[in-house]
Amino acid sequence: MRRPTLTGGSGKGPLTGRYDGRFALFLIAPAFFFYTVFLILPLIGTVVIGFTDWTGISFSTLRFTGLENFIQMAGDEFFWGAFRNSFLFVVCCLLFQVGVALFFAIILESGPRFAKWFRSIFFVPFVISLVVIGILFNFLLDPTIGIVDILLRAVGLEGPKFGWLGTTTLNVFVVIAVHIWRNFGFTMFLLIAGLQAIPRELQESARLDGATSWQLTTKITVPLLREVLVVASVITSIDAMRVFDLVYTLTGGGPYHSSETVVTYIYQLGLGGARTQHGYATAIALVLVLIIIGMSIIQFTLARAGRGAVST
Amino acid sequence: MVFRELSLPVRLLFYLFLVVAAISILYPLTWMSYTSLKTNEEVMLSPFGLPTRISFENIAEAWQTGNFTRLYANSILIAVVSVIGIITISTTAAYGLARYHFKGNRAIFIYFLVGMAVPTQALMVPGFKLMAILDSWAAALHLPIAFLNSPLAVILTYMSWSSLAIIFIRAYFMSIPPELEDAARVDGARELQILRHVMVPLAMPAIATMTIFYFVFFWNDFLWPLIYLHKHTLRTIPLGIMHFEGKYVSLWSLQVAALSLAAWPPIFMYILFHRRIQRGLTEGALKF
Numbered sequence: 001m002r003r004p005t006l007t008g009g010s011g012k013g014p015l016t017g018r019y020d021g022r023f024a025l026f027l028i029a030p031a032f033f034f035y036t037v038f039l040i041l042p043l044i045g046t047v048v049i050g051f052t053d054w055t056g057i058s059f060s061t062l063r064f065t066g067l068e069n070f071i072q073m074a075g076d077e078f079f080w081g082a083f084r085n086s087f088l089f090v091v092c093c094l095l096f097q098v099g100v101a102l103f104f105a106i107i108l109e110s111g112p113r114f115a116k117w118f119r120s121i122f123f124v125p126f127v128i129s130l131v132v133i134g135i136l137f138n139f140l141l142d143p144t145i146g147i148v149d150i151l152l153r154a155v156g157l158e159g160p161k162f163g164w165l166g167t168t169t170l171n172v173f174v175v176i177a178v179h180i181w182r183n184f185g186f187t188m189f190l191l192i193a194g195l196q197a198i199p200r201e202l203q204e205s206a207r208l209d210g211a212t213s214w215q216l217t218t219k220i221t222v223p224l225l226r227e228v229l230v231v232a233s234v235i236t237s238i239d240a241m242r243v244f245d246l247v248y249t250l251t252g253g254g255p256y257h258s259s260e261t262v263v264t265y266i267y268q269l270g271l272g273g274a275r276t277q278h279g280y281a282t283a284i285a286l287v288l289v290l291i292i293i294g295m296s297i298i299q300f301t302l303a304r305a306g307r308g309a310v311s312t
Numbered sequence: 313m314v315f316r317e318l319s320l321p322v323r324l325l326f327y328l329f330l331v332v333a334a335i336s337i338l339y340p341l342t343w344m345s346y347t348s349l350k351t352n353e354e355v356m357l358s359p360f361g362l363p364t365r366i367s368f369e370n371i372a373e374a375w376q377t378g379n380f381t382r383l384y385a386n387s388i389l390i391a392v393v394s395v396i397g398i399i400t401i402s403t404t405a406a407y408g409l410a411r412y413h414f415k416g417n418r419a420i421f422i423y424f425l426v427g428m429a430v431p432t433q434a435l436m437v438p439g440f441k442l443m444a445i446l447d448s449w450a451a452a453l454h455l456p457i458a459f460l461n462s463p464l465a466v467i468l469t470y471m472s473w474s475s476l477a478i479i480f481i482r483a484y485f486m487s488i489p490p491e492l493e494d495a496a497r498v499d500g501a502r503e504l505q506i507l508r509h510v511m512v513p514l515a516m517p518a519i520a521t522m523t524i525f526y527f528v529f530f531w532n533d534f535l536w537p538l539i540y541l542h543k544h545t546l547r548t549i550p551l552g553i554m555h556f557e558g559k560y561v562s563l564w565s566l567q568v569a570a571l572s573l574a575a576w577p578p579i580f581m582y583i584l585f586h587r588r589i590q591r592g593l594t595e596g597a598l599k600f
Contacts, residue, residue: 020412020414020503021412021413021414021415021416023408023412023503024408024409024411024412024414024417025408025414026408027404027405027407027408027412027507028404028405028408028409028420030400030401030404030405031401031402031404031405031424031474031478032405032420034401034468034471034472034474035424035427035472035474035475037442037468037472038439038442038468038469038471038472039427039430039432039435039472039473040426040427041438041442042435042438042439042442043426043430043435043438045435045437045438045441045442046434046435046437046438049437049438049441057441057444057445057448100333103329104329104330104333106313107315107326107329107330108330110313110314110315110318111314111315111316112315112323112326112327112330118330118333118334119590120586120590121334121337121338122333122334122337123582123586123590124337124338124341124579124582125337125341126593127528127532127578127579127581127582127589127593128341128532128575128578128579129531129532129534129549129550129574129575129578130532130534130550131534131550131551131553131554131574132550132553132571132574132575135553135554135567135571136340136341136344136568136571137340139564139567139568140340140343145359145564147343147360150360181336181337185337186593186594186597189590189593189594190594190597190598193594193595193598203313207314213313213314213317213318216313217313221313228598231598235597238431241431242431242433244433244534244535245534245535245550248534249554263433263434266433266434266436266437267436267535270436270437270440271436271437271440271539278437278441281437282437282438285433285434285435285436285437286434288431288433288434289430289431289434292429292430292431292434293429293430296428296429
């Protein structure tokens, strides 16, 4: 599929013969300023503060503590719990969000009735604030007034005793399910864009050769979709790694940190409540930055490999 | 795969999946919507039944107690100013990078690329500190500017997320044939005029896509207003309904009405402009 990529195309585009560098810098300067002061500077701050126990804002209290924060992290069971939950988030979303999205994308692109309606409906939750969705599901999953438990009781079953969100280990999966409910429609749109770029002739000729629908899908469609599938997977996993709003509104990370994710834990430590472990929270943020940059690098490498494989 | 050629049981099964998924999405939103149109007694008597008559009593009360006029004003101010700001500075920067040869062009572009890989959530503590430091400097200089507890902190932070817009709009500028601007230049137009009257109209599809993309994200963002805005008069809609929940925990019909007040306008916009919104959000993400 032809689409301009992040790094591709630079340099060989139609730059005109203009060399007025000063005017160009004048055009770039405002964006450069905001980006540098409010994104790059905090990014550098993350690297620096992660190695300190700085709690105030006065530079005179800035004291480097070496690797202390990282040693504390290694022995912090809540950090590992939050990390495990974020990892679960990534794995479940890769399997189910991308899986469900791929399933529906292929079905809807094969031309059933009302395909446009289904597509549009699946996308709706993606435009609604996650806070609204989190609070709404608090109602739907409530042990006494929630529709889920009421339906279960109607067929003689019993929901979990402390509620879907109050039961440790279960609550993480419930939050993940709500996250997937909200996002699969968006992932599906990414994959549909990829499906529409696949040339029809390939499918047609395979069909004339007597390939079954199953063969067509697994042998032709999915391999040709590989590049977009990689992009969608990385967007999905980075999104899952950064989840905050839903956890905050559904469980608040509790009970007793059982559903904490990396970002909610950073917030808890650094800015939430009365706690102000700025240095330690930032050290965890630094780990998060490294993980996500690592995930982006894997994306670019895989996407490039995928491109090569498809074009040959 | 062609749907018509599948066997009947398979087709029925696929329709079943589609319908179940559609209901799972529509039911919670519909329940929320009609529940907020019921009277309190009706909510208590039959929490899941349809309203026998439509009542705006809860909607009106939620608007009052939640101070939704304020919430909407704050959200609109932050989202509109941030979007106009970021689209303006990104468009000019994208044009400068796409159309001018100069030493460092490539380096600056790569510098902006870094922002694509940075999870902004990770910057919350240094971001907060930066605003606090700016506040202390403003106080030392007796400047009447506040950063923390002012929409300014949120807007400045949002305006630093320009990487995607620059990359996206730059790629579009590069696909426009240079003859068009050269013609304008021959006609004696000045550089800024060319940008405003020739290039920006031509790049409108890309600019519109980015406008939708950023607006939806700024409108729904929760973390940064939560970090910077502690005064209740400054709250945006997500912050407002979050605190609404905490305050009226027993009156849940009122809370559902507050959710509707927050969710209806985006749903309404989506119904009107669904194709544009779908395209805007998908294309913006695929650019990655």
